[in-house]
Amino acid sequence: MNIIKLDATPSTNDFLKELLTNQFVENFTVVTAENQTSGRGQMGAKWEVEFGKNLTFSVLVKDVLTEINSIFHLNVLVAVSIIEALEHFNIPNLAIKWPNDILAESKKIAGVLIENSLKSNGEIFSVVGIGLNVNQKNFDELPKATSLSCILNHDLDKEAVMVSVIQNLKRNVALLQIGEYDKFWQTYNKKLFKKGIxxxxxxxxxxxxxxxxxxxxxxxxxxxxxxxxxxxxxxxxxxxxxx
Structure with a gap:
């Protein structure tokens, strides 16, 4: 697993996209930063983290999507991969708030920003940005947010959490590549926040x-x-x- 570790960067997504324009980058290359100064989420929302407490990382995913109309399959796969990874750490009451925020006990613990680029040869490269609240304790200004540490009442090994997410992502991408995406959709819809209410x-x-x-x-x-x-x-x- 190729992991590039940074102390700080404006955006791990932007860092990885810049890397892609300058050199060959292996599939599933990860860029992670202790501090992301200009992180953003869906619709341009700002994503702020406490230095060293949480996970902010981006993963390159390529050779998966074959057409632009299938892009949301990847959103579903990423959300489900995070859910599966967090279940390994016994995080209770996990849910997916459409389109791909991850909640635990009705509070946000993770956000996803996927940026896709279509190459001239038809290839689709996806940079999957993930922000995950791990060991942050103070959410006074974010009443709808929490962290894994707050839920479990103890700190976690951030790298172990990140590796679990990436391992689930790689396994599920392999399934998507052979057309087995129904499984992800079933889990996604089952975990959909407030469905049927x-x-x-x-x-x-x-x-x-x-x-x-x-x-x-x-x-x-x-x-x-x-x-x-x-x-x-x-x-x-x-x-x-x-x-």
């Missing part, structure tokens, strides 16, 4: 409404049953879960 949402027009999550489409859109029993699909920019 009436809950409030807010649209990008600011209007709030009630709905029941039914699942996620193969293109990554959230399927919600509305009060008139119609099922509508939403993109990440179109809806926000209120909980």
């Amino acid at each position: 009436p809950m409030p949402f807010e649209g990008n027009d600011g209007i709030r409404f009630m709905g029941i999550i039914q699942g996620v489409s193969t293109y990554g859109k959230l399927k919600v049953m509305l009060e008139d029993d119609a099922v509508k699909t939403y993109d990440i920019k179109e809806i926000q879960m209120l909980y």
